[in-house]
Amino acid sequence: MQTQRKAPIGRPRGFDAEEALEQAMRVFWSQGYEGASLTDLTNAMGISRTSMYAAFGNKEDLFQKALQRYTDGPAAYAPRALEEPTARQVATAFLAGSVRATTRPDSPAGCLGVQGSLAAGEPGRGARDTLAAWRDNATSLLQERFQRAVDEGDLPAGTDPGLLARYLMTVGNGIAVQAAGGATRDDLQMVADMALRQWPPA
Incomplete structure (x- = not known):
C-alpha cells in the first residue's frame, strides 16, 4: 500500500x-x-x-x-555604556554612542526613538506612547546606575541621580535632533565633550 x-x-x-x-x-x-x-x-x-x-x-x-530591532542594533550602545566602571565613563560612552549612531553614513540621520514621535498626532498616539515609555526606561536605567555611583562614592553625596540621568538624555536627544538636521559628527562630538565638562567631580 x-x-x-x-x-x-x-x-x-x-x-x-x-x-x-x-x-x-x-x-x-x-x-x-x-x-x-x-x-x-x-x-x-x-x-x-x-x-x-x-x-x-x-x-x-x-x-x-x-523599535526592538533598533534597540538591539543601532541603539545597543546605551546598555553597553551602563557597564562602564565609573559614572563619567558611562556618560562618555553614552554620548559618544549617541553621536556615532545618529551620524552613521550607512543609516538614516538622527534617532528612531526621537524622530519616530516628532509631529505625531492622534493617529500616532500608540507609537508616541511606546516611544515615551522607551525613553523613560532608558532614563530609569541611567538613574539606577548613577544612584549606584553615589552609593559607591563615585559621585558626590549630594548628586541627584534622576536629574543627572535626565540631563544626559536631554543632551543625547538634542544630538539626535541636530544630526537629523544635518549636523556633522565632529560638531556633535564637540557638543558631547562640552556637556561632559559640566560633569560633577568624583
Missing part, C-alpha cells in the same frame, strides 16, 4: 523576514511613525500589505518590532 505524502501546512513566506524588518526600521527611522505610509513600508520591505499583516501585524505592531 502506498503511503500518501502530507502536504505542508501553510505557504512559505517567500521573503526574508529579517531583511524586511530591517527595511521597515529604516523607513520609520527616516520618516517617523506618521510619515511612514503603508505604501512606503511595503515598497521598502518588498512585500504586499497582506504579507506584512500576516508576518508582522498592523502598522503599530510593525513599529514596535522595528
